[in-house]
Amino acid sequence: MGRSYHTIDSTSPPPPESPSVEDRRAAIAELGEALRTLVEQAAASESPADELRRAAALVREATIPVGKQQRTRGQIPSADDLLGGVRMHNPVCGDGSAIAPPLRVEVVEGKAVGTCTLGLVYEGPPMYAHGGISALLLDQILGYATSVAGHPGMTVRLDTQYRAPVPLRTPLRLAAEVVGVDGRKVTARATITTESEPDAVLVEATGLFVALRSDQSERLFGEALHPDASNPAAAHD
Numbered sequence: 001m002g003r004s005y006h007t008i009d010s011t012s013p014p015p016p017e018s019p020s021v022e023d024r025r026a027a028i029a030e031l032g033e034a035l036r037t038l039v040e041q042a043a044a045s046e047s048p049a050d051e052l053r054r055a056a057a058l059v060r061e062a063t064i065p066v067g068k069q070q071r072t073r074g075q076i077p078s079a080d081d082l083l084g085g086v087r088m089h090n091p092v093c094g095d096g097s098a099i100a101p102p103l104r105v106e107v108v109e110g111k112a113v114g115t116c117t118l119g120l121v122y123e124g125p126p127m128y129a130h131g132g133i134s135a136l137l138l139d140q141i142l143g144y145a146t147s148v149a150g151h152p153g154m155t156v157r158l159d160t161q162y163r164a165p166v167p168l169r170t171p172l173r174l175a176a177e178v179v180g181v182d183g184r185k186v187t188a189r190a191t192i193t194t195e196s197e198p199d200a201v202l203v204e205a206t207g208l209f210v211a212l213r214s215d216q217s218e219r220l221f222g223e224a225l226h227p228d229a230s231n232p233a234a235a236h237d
């Protein structure tokens, strides 16, 4: 299997990892691929009820080995590398995510450029993507563009214009770039088109991102960033 983890810049090779981390990532990606096939085929399934019940029993059985060791909300996945940009379960790009298309992102001349194909599982209006899914993809690629421009932050505002419906099972292209920096506030713009008609914008968005002050970062993420610190909340899911 090729390496296609969610990296900050797919043109630069990721740092070497221990064989066990690499093996777990490969296994997580394999499970993610199987789950994505399952949810897409379930969304498209016209199988009779007895077949669907048989599938439900098999899925319940499959949950047992996956559930044996679970992390809590305050624990970063052991297979992730936050600084290296590896987020195996990111719901947009993560190879391990059942709900990620997944979106593949690379940096081209300072712009974040993403590609994906949305299956029937993302259907809103018949044959087209749910509007919230378009916003999800746009938020991710906007965040990516701000990060690669050296201004990572959190989304505080996302303005989305839906110009035409986004077709399912059709290769899509997303592009995003930073258009303004004002202290801790960063503005970026992004579009979704089909790959075959890159000039016909289907959805566009402007995102406002705010770089966190250290106290904000500590308040929001301290529990996950300092796992050894004494913090009773860390025991909670």
Ligand SMILES: CCCCCCCCCCCCCC(=O)SCCNC(=O)CCNC(=O)[C@H](O)C(C)(C)COP(=O)(O)OP(=O)(O)OC[C@H]1O[C@@H](n2cnc3c(N)ncnc32)[C@H](O)[C@@H]1OP(=O)(O)O
Binding pocket: 007, 008, 082, 083, 084, 085, 139, 140, 141, 142, 143, 144, 147, 152, 153, 154, 155, 156, 157, 184, 185, 208, 210, 212, 213, 216
């Ligand atoms: C390293 C590897 C990376 C790999 C790639 C990663 C890609 C990842 C991509 C992931 C992508 C997914 C990304 C996600 O999903 S991020 C998840 C979704 N976003 C959130 O959950 C954020 C929720 N918001 C907050 O927690 C607070 O607002 C924060 C803490 C961010 C700021 O705190 P606070 O709100 O108290 O603000 P401030 O006092 O610091 O002030 C800051 C400035 O900002 C201005 N302001 C604030 N809000 C707004 C607003 N709505 N419209 C206009 N302006 C606004 C404000 O007036 C001030 O301006 P000024 O008075 O200074 O002029």
